[in-house]
Amino acid sequence: MNAKTFWADSRGKVIVLLVFLWLAALLHQFRAVFVSGVVFAVAASVGLDVLFVWLRKKTTVVSLSSVVTGLLIGLIFDPFTGIVGILTACAIASLGKAYLGAGEHQHIFNPAALGIAASSLLFSRSVAWWGASWGMVPVGIIAVGMLPVLWKLRRHRMPITFLLVYFAINLAHGTVASAIRLTIDGTVFLFAFVMLPEPKTAPFQGAWAWGALVGLLVLVQNLLGYRVGDPLLLALLVANLYGFLFVRR
Numbered sequence: 001m002n003a004k005t006f007w008a009d010s011r012g013k014v015i016v017l018l019v020f021l022w023l024a025a026l027l028h029q030f031r032a033v034f035v036s037g038v039v040f041a042v043a044a045s046v047g048l049d050v051l052f053v054w055l056r057k058k059t060t061v062v063s064l065s066s067v068v069t070g071l072l073i074g075l076i077f078d079p080f081t082g083i084v085g086i087l088t089a090c091a092i093a094s095l096g097k098a099y100l101g102a103g104e105h106q107h108i109f110n111p112a113a114l115g116i117a118a119s120s121l122l123f124s125r126s127v128a129w130w131g132a133s134w135g136m137v138p139v140g141i142i143a144v145g146m147l148p149v150l151w152k153l154r155r156h157r158m159p160i161t162f163l164l165v166y167f168a169i170n171l172a173h174g175t176v177a178s179a180i181r182l183t184i185d186g187t188v189f190l191f192a193f194v195m196l197p198e199p200k201t202a203p204f205q206g207a208w209a210w211g212a213l214v215g216l217l218v219l220v221q222n223l224l225g226y227r228v229g230d231p232l233l234l235a236l237l238v239a240n241l242y243g244f245l246f247v248r249r
Contacts, residue, residue, distance in 0.1 A: 010149050011064035014194065017145035018071040018131075021138060021190075025075070025131045034130070037079030038071065041086050045070030048094035056098065065111075065200075069093050072112035072195065075131030081123050089119035101244075108244045109237055110201045117233040127230040129187040138186030146193040153199065157207040159192035165215025166192075169222065191232045201240045203247040214239045 006012040022038055049066040053059065073089045093115030100114075101107035120127050132138040150156040163183055170179035182188070192211075196202065202210055217235035228234055 006064075009064060010153060010199075011068055013145070013149050015064060015067050015071065017141065017149075018068070018075060018194070020145070021131055021141050022071070022075060024137055024141060025134060028134050028137070033079045037077075037083075037086060038074030038131075040083055041074035041077070041090060042067055042070030044087050044090035045073065045093065048090055049097070052094050052098040065097075066094075069097075069112045069115070073115055076112070076127060076129050076190070077116050077119065078125045078128040079130070081119075081125045085119050085123045085125065088122060089115035091115070092118045107200060109240045110195055110198050113195055113233045113236050113240075117229050117237060121229050127233060129190065132186035132190040134186065136184075136186075139184055139189050142186065142189040142193050150193065150197055153197070154204075155197040155199070155202070155207060158197040158202060158211040159189075161208045161211030162192045162196055162215045163188070163211075165212050166218065169215065169219050173222075188232075191236070195236060201243065203243050206247065210239070210243070213242070 007016075022034075026034055046062060046066040049069075050060060050062060053061045070090065073086065073093065077086060077089050079086070093111035096109050096114045097107045097111045100109060116127060132142065146159075147156060150159065166188060167179050167183040170182045174182075196211065196214060197207075214235050217238050218231050221231045221234065
């Protein structure tokens with residue numbers, strides 16, 4: 001794959017965005033574990049995906065999607081959990097992509113969300129979102145980098161609808177100022193603009209409804225006071241299952 005082909009692929013643009021976000025986070029606060037964790041996550045994600053494809057097809061394929069998944073796991077999962085936790089997250093993501101679905105590229109769950117959520121529960125660690133949760137700079141990087149990509153894919157409605165619902169949820173529990181502050185946040189933007197509209201698991205039809213559905217699932221957790229792990233990731237995984245059963249099939 002040459003540079004032109006890489007950039008023409010939307011996943012290539014997402015990879016550049018996530019690398020830029022990673023570098024900005026390192027400039028904000030440099031720690032060796034922030035470097036090694038991301039590098040290991042990408043290597044593990046690519047390696048495991050290659051392994052599972054080879055086991056099923058006896059062929060070697062390196063996918064840009066594997067790099068995106070690894071970067072997301074590296075930037076979101078708590079790196080202080082250690083390499084076993086990161087490896088577990090990558091393994092669950094790869095297994096879910098390879099074996100939980102209805103065929104080639106028809107997996108049920110967002111791989112990174114599944115891997116991070118499951119591994120965080122297994123190791124009793126909160127989801128860190130460390131690569132995006134440190135200020136307004138990540139908000140700008142994500143919005144500027146992802147809006148053109150999503151516009152071209154015609155998936156820009158998903159994060160917009162989600163953010164409107166998420167804002168309304170926060171407004172119901174506080175002031176306008178606090179609702180804006182909690183919504184215009186790097187963590188929320190990384191989720192809304194990168195994870196939520198992932199093409200393989202987010203249905204193309206009903207983009208407005210999809211973003212609203214995930215937002216409402218966050219609201220349900222707040223109303224019930226019942227949470228299992230990270231509420232954003234849980235809402236996305238439940239929506240993935242619903243979409244697979246009733247929309248995508």
